[in-house]
Amino acid sequence: MSFSIKKNAEVVVVDVEGQLIVGNRQELKQKVLDELEKGEKKFLIDFSQTGYIDSSGLGVLVSLSKKIREQGGELRLANLNDDLQTLFELTKLDTLFQISDTRERALESF
Amino acid sequence: MAESRVAFDLQIPSDVEYIEGVVELARQRCRELKISPAKCSLNIPVALSEALSNAILRGNEATGGKQVRIRAIISDTDLVFEVVDEGPGFDVDECTQDCTTDENLSKEEGRGLFLMRQLMDRVESFRDKGNVVRLTLHRE
Numbered sequence: 268m269s270f271s272i273k274k275n276a277e278v279v280v281v282d283v284e285g286q287l288i289v290g291n292r293q294e295l296k297q298k299v300l301d302e303l304e305k306g307e308k309k310f311l312i313d314f315s316q317t318g319y320i321d322s323s324g325l326g327v328l329v330s331l332s333k334k335i336r337e338q339g340g341e342l343r344l345a346n347l348n349d350d351l352q353t354l355f356e357l358t359k360l361d362t363l364f365q366i367s368d369t370r371e372r373a374l375e376s377f
Numbered sequence: 378m379a380e381s382r383v384a385f386d387l388q389i390p391s392d393v394e395y396i397e398g399v400v401e402l403a404r405q406r407c408r409e410l411k412i413s414p415a416k417c418s419l420n421i422p423v424a425l426s427e428a429l430s431n432a433i434l435r436g437n438e439a440t441g442g443k444q445v446r447i448r449a450i451i452s453d454t455d456l457v458f459e460v461v462d463e464g465p466g467f468d469v470d471e472c473t474q475d476c477t478t479d480e481n482l483s484k485e486e487g488r489g490l491f492l493m494r495q496l497m498d499r500v501e502s503f504r505d506k507g508n509v510v511r512l513t514l515h516r517e
Binding site for chain 2 (some may be wrong): 363
């Protein structure tokens, strides 16, 4: 499991490879907060290579969303597979985040 | 009465780094048993991760030296996971919050038990040589 960060124009794109769970959520949080501190405002988290997410992982996404908004930025999500979509619907987090089917659509939406 | 057998029975230290390995073992067993792909990729990994994480962080308070035991029991009809920690236990009904209310939706925490109950057919907690959380999922 790992997180890779790339810059696409003005958007910081984070790929979550593997699981986003209690054991690695702080790593994701810190990587995004470091970018936020550098002045980045637009963030996209891409889940195309993600297995499953637990409640701690969902909690980190909620927390990052708040922190990014507080700094005047935006967080968007892309590429949830059917299982992840179900998870977001069960917790109603699909109503809290702007979610796109593809990375391209997400990038265009900023 | 349906016959049941133990698919695995193991102990791990109270460290969240062990969760992914246990979950992967459970998924492998479930795939071998031809459990539906959605249950193998969503219900079982997420619910079991939550139970293990609760046991390690809340039950055992991440204390070094304490252990968490995990048993998987399979019958013709059900999959049962029992997660046992050394904590005082808790009431599943009392501790579960509805994380989908307007008030709770944007909170960082409070989704673990809710998810377990959404993804499993039954979630129970009781005392038996430790605090036991039993997750039951119907195979069909």
